[in-house]
Amino acid sequence: MESSMNKLALSAAMAALALSPVLSQAAHADGTASTATYGSNINPNWQDNFFVAGQLGQSQYRVDSDTLNHDHGVFQNVRFGWRWNGLIGPEIGYVYLGQPKWSDGYSQLSVKPRAATVGVNGKYNFYQSWFVTAHAGYMRSQTKFDAIGAFGSDRYKTWNSGLYAGVGVGYDVTNNFSLALNYDNYRLQSGNGTSFDTIGVPHERANVAAYSASVEYRF
Incomplete structure (x- = not known):
């Protein structure tokens, strides 16, 4: 658990570091001279700074109990947002984190988590058209469990809260x-106080790392 928290803290710190020049430039944004330092994505018209972004890649799970550790999940994410002066602003999104599975030869368990996210994002052009991005925030996840054993199958669904952070x-x-x-x-x-009695899965915490390629379109 300490390792998982350290990874999230590191991601959040990297996001904050990546956002720091964005915040600095935003604080001093005042006219054409400043606009030229931001990069090609700047548009002073606030209505033209909305964006949609899609990510596709691989997720890797690290679970406290080691039961559902999984290194080859499918990661999908779509985000909508806005940036003040093309630099920083709010975002909302929806993420699919893969479907890790476990089996001991007699029983099987598959887990399918997905989440709605809300947070803050930033984009900073550090050299001509090259840029760095960062985002972080809160997520509300839904996890579906499918358990199959000698006495039949059970399905269970839980809702939980969490955090996310990322850089690019x-x-x-x-x-x-x-x-x-x-x-x-x-x-x-994932899981809750009654999930263990229902399907034999207790409340779990997982650290999910995601590596992806993305496309973004700004309106």
């Missing part, structure tokens, strides 16, 4: 379209 680096292909590579970390919880 990419390139503005045009003023409206970008490509990037990203690392995200999700602090996921």
Whole structure:
């Protein structure tokens, strides 16, 4: 658990570090001279700074009990947001974190977590069209359990809260379209006080690392 918290803390720290020049530039944004330092993504019209981004990649699970550790899950994420002066602003999203499975030859368990997210994001062009991104926030996850044993099968669903953070680096292909590579970390919880009695799965905490490629379109 300490290792998982350290990974999330490291991701959050990296996100904060990546956002620091964004915040600094945003605090001193005042006219054409400042705008030129931001990069090709800047548009002073606030209505033109909305974006949609999609990520696709691989998730890796680290669970406290080691039961559902899984290194090859499918990671999918879509986010919608806005940035003040193209630099920093709010975001909402929906993420699918893969489907880890466990079996001992007699019983099987598969878990399918997904989550709605809300947080803050930033994008900073550090050299011409090259940029770094960062985001962090709160997630509300839904986890579906499918358990199969000698006495039949059971399904169970729980809702839990968690946190996420991530960083990325990419390139503005045009003023409206970008490509990037990203690392995200999700602090996921699953199960609850009654899940152990129902399907034999207690309340668990998992650290989910996600490596992905992304596309972003700015309106």
